[in-house]
Amino acid sequence: MMYDWLYNLTGSEILAMFIVSLLPLFVFILPFALFAVLMERKVSAHMQDRLGPMRTGYHGILQTIADIIKLLQKEDLVPTATDKILFNLAPLLAFIGSYAAFAAIPFSGFFIGTKIDLGIIFIVGVTGLVVAGILMAGWASNNKYSLLGAMRAAAQIISYEIPTLLIILTIIMLTGTLSLYDLSEMQTAYFWNWLILGGPAVGLQKILLIPFMIMGCLIIYTSTLAEVNRTPFDIPEAESELVSGYHTEYSGMKFAMFFLAEYANMFAVSAIVAIMFFGGYQSPFGYLGNTLGWTWLVPIEQFFWFTSKGLFFVFVQMWLRWTLPRFRVDQLMAFCWKYLIPFSFVILLLVGLIALM
Amino acid sequence: MRDYIYNFWQGLYTILIGMKVTFKHLFVPAVTIQYPSVKPQMPERERNRLYVNMDDCIGCDQCARACPVNCIEIETVKSIPGEDLGTTSNGKKKALWVTTFNIDFAKCCYCQLCVFPCPTECIYMTDVYEFSEFKREDLVFDFVTLLPAERIQKKKNFEEMQAKKEAEKIAAAKKAAAQANKPPEPKQDKPDNKEENI
Numbered sequence: 170m171m172y173d174w175l176y177n178l179t180g181s182e183i184l185a186m187f188i189v190s191l192l193p194l195f196v197f198i199l200p201f202a203l204f205a206v207l208m209e210r211k212v213s214a215h216m217q218d219r220l221g222p223m224r225t226g227y228h229g230i231l232q233t234i235a236d237i238i239k240l241l242q243k244e245d246l247v248p249t250a251t252d253k254i255l256f257n258l259a260p261l262l263a264f265i266g267s268y269a270a271f272a273a274i275p276f277s278g279f280f281i282g283t284k285i286d287l288g289i290i291f292i293v294g295v296t297g298l299v300v301a302g303i304l305m306a307g308w309a310s311n312n313k314y315s316l317l318g319a320m321r322a323a324a325q326i327i328s329y330e331i332p333t334l335l336i337i338l339t340i341i342m343l344t345g346t347l348s349l350y351d352l353s354e355m356q357t358a359y360f361w362n363w364l365i366l367g368g369p370a371v372g373l374q375k376i377l378l379i380p381f382m383i384m385g386c387l388i389i390y391t392s393t394l395a396e397v398n399r400t401p402f403d404i405p406e407a408e409s410e411l412v413s414g415y416h417t418e419y420s421g422m423k424f425a426m427f428f429l430a431e432y433a434n435m436f437a438v439s440a441i442v443a444i445m446f447f448g449g450y451q452s453p454f455g456y457l458g459n460t461l462g463w464t465w466l467v468p469i470e471q472f473f474w475f476t477s478k479g480l481f482f483v484f485v486q487m488w489l490r491w492t493l494p495r496f497r498v499d500q501l502m503a504f505c506w507k508y509l510i511p512f513s514f515v516i517l518l519l520v521g522l523i524a525l526m
Numbered sequence: 527m528r529d530y531i532y533n534f535w536q537g538l539y540t541i542l543i544g545m546k547v548t549f550k551h552l553f554v555p556a557v558t559i560q561y562p563s564v565k566p567q568m569p570e571r572e573r574n575r576l577y578v579n580m581d582d583c584i585g586c587d588q589c590a591r592a593c594p595v596n597c598i599e600i601e602t603v604k605s606i607p608g609e610d611l612g613t614t615s616n617g618k619k620k621a622l623w624v625t626t627f628n629i630d631f632a633k634c635c636y637c638q639l640c641v642f643p644c645p646t647e648c649i650y651m652t653d654v655y656e657f658s659e660f661k662r663e664d665l666v667f668d669f670v671t672l673l674p675a676e677r678i679q680k681k682k683n684f685e686e687m688q689a690k691k692e693a694e695k696i697a698a699a700k701k702a703a704a705q706a707n708k709p710p711e712p713k714q715d716k717p718d719n720k721e722e723n724i
Contacts, residue, residue: 216548220558387538492544508534 174279189282193271202432203233209487216491243421248311251418255309259302260419260426266298267433274440275350276475277450279468288349289337292441293330296396299430300326303405303415306427310418318414321498322398322405328505329395329402335513336389339520340445343368343378349441353449360453365446377523381516386446388513390482393438395505397431399486401493404501439482443475450475573636574655576629578669582614582648585622589640589649597633598640601626603680606687614646623684624670625677631657632665 175185207222207230214221222229247256270292272282285291300323307319343364346352355369356362365382367375395402406414416427443449450471458466496504559566568574585602602622605611611620640649659665670677 212552215552215556218551218554218557220556220560223560488545488548489541492548493541508537512534 190272192280193274193276193282194268197276198268198271198429198433198436201436202429203237205432205435205483206233206236206428208484209490212484212487213491216488237425240421240425245422246420248418250311252309252311255305256418257423259306259309260423260430261302262305263299263302263430264426264433266296266300266302267430267437269295269298270437271433273349274437275353275444275450277468277471278350278354280472281350284348284350286346286348289341289347289352289441289445292349292437293334293337296434296437297326297330299434302430306419307415310415312418314411315415315417318405318407318411318417321407322415325398325402325405325501326396328502329392329509332388332392332505332509332513333396335510335517336385336392337445339381339385339513339517340364342517342521343524349444349449353444353451356448357451359455360448363446363448363451363453374523374526377526378520381520381523382446384512385516385520386442388509388516389445390442390485392505392509393441394486394489395501397434397438397486399431399435400490401496402501403490403495404498407495409495435483435486436479439479439486440475442482443478447478449478568653568655572653573638573651575631575652575657576634576640576649577652577654578627578629579648579650580624580627580669580671581612582616582646583624583627583669584614584618584620584646585624586645588643588645592639592643594637594639595633595635597630597635599626599628599630600624603684605680606683609683614648616646618646623672623677623680625672625680627669628666629669630666632662 172185172189175188176182179185179188210232211221211229222232225231225235247253272295273285273288273291275281303322303326304319307315307317307322310316340352341347344352344355346355356364360366362369365379365386367378367382370378398405405411406416408414411417416424419427452470452474456467456470458464458470585600587600587602590596590598590600601624603625605621605623611623613619636651638651641651657665672680
């Protein structure tokens, strides 16, 4: 494990812990956010037959860096009528919520922030901080659009947490573990051991599980998409109705914090889907490191597979964003309560019966 | 219940159709033209900034009179005898020095009405459309090829010639007057003399 390795290297528990806790931020979230913002712009542009940023660097690859520099230079504006403390605290809270989720995500067999047994529940719980941050931002902005956006966000995230948790419960029932590390280790070896294809079970059970697993995967993907407030579920931001929702009054680095939180969240939920249904960091067809006998290569390969899977789901999120128009509020609620929740209950029940078999 | 399942299926299926469409567009070449580095193909008979080929201009003032917004300002000076102004490309002899030919593109409405009356086809539309300026005065384009000193020179020449002519006229008139005045005296004298003689 990364922590033990660093502990042996540095000889100090505090230093090792510090480095391990900062690694996801500096090695992963920041570069990912830089890359994802550019990817979002390029994907959206090419889906609309445009080119996207082209001027900064080759085909605009330095665009996000230029944007970050611009945001850093900006004055830190705090409108006079705001609730100062909450206003300044909100972006931090939103970012902490999405950052903390990375603590329990196994990037590879070698590197996982903390190997807690309640991994998945921890992630769902700590992501709740984002709701608090958004609600705080909306309330403290003292702006009716911000408040409307924040209320919508809260309503939406709380509603969509139910189908998410029901599907998570299904997986817990099937696998008997809450730890994401154990979940990933369970789906090792080849891709037919992934839970989307029935998991490591064999025989009739596996075949019976496949349709429910595919349905469950679609449901959890949709509901987590709604939890991170992306189109078609972006009614809290809804730039054509609410200016830009809860971050209307924010500028400069505070706005960048919200932005970073959004992109970190995007990856976090994609990672959850990848871990629960697509084998997490496991390679679909064995490891080159094992074949060649280079054991040090295996964690790197695992990291590669994990980021590729995560990035693929992030790409699908972007793909959906430029395909589907935004829901109305009533449609959003109807979709959750009338379709997703009944379906996930049925899946929970039937998967339970199959697991008993 | 059947409708419910059907709705769910329909929702899922149509989303996949939409995703197929957007995925196809991911590989369609972009329609964007990288403007300042790549310029779009302009249509034939485009109407942009005017240009005046002063070698061909005979200073006939027809374009200025055709202009609906009076943005063309022309002043001409007659050449003095013996000066060779050359010929236009279609063989007309030039007789006037064009000392002012200003087109104010702030006023110009790009109607192309000035282009048709020109007898020598020296005023025409170009494909230049990027000529914005910070000051309105900078949009007044001077097409005259003569130097400022030359323009003054031409005017002076003409005035001198005019003055010379005037002087000549006056001299001639004086002469004539003198002749008209003088001869009668002898004539008067002569008849007188003759009468006296007679």
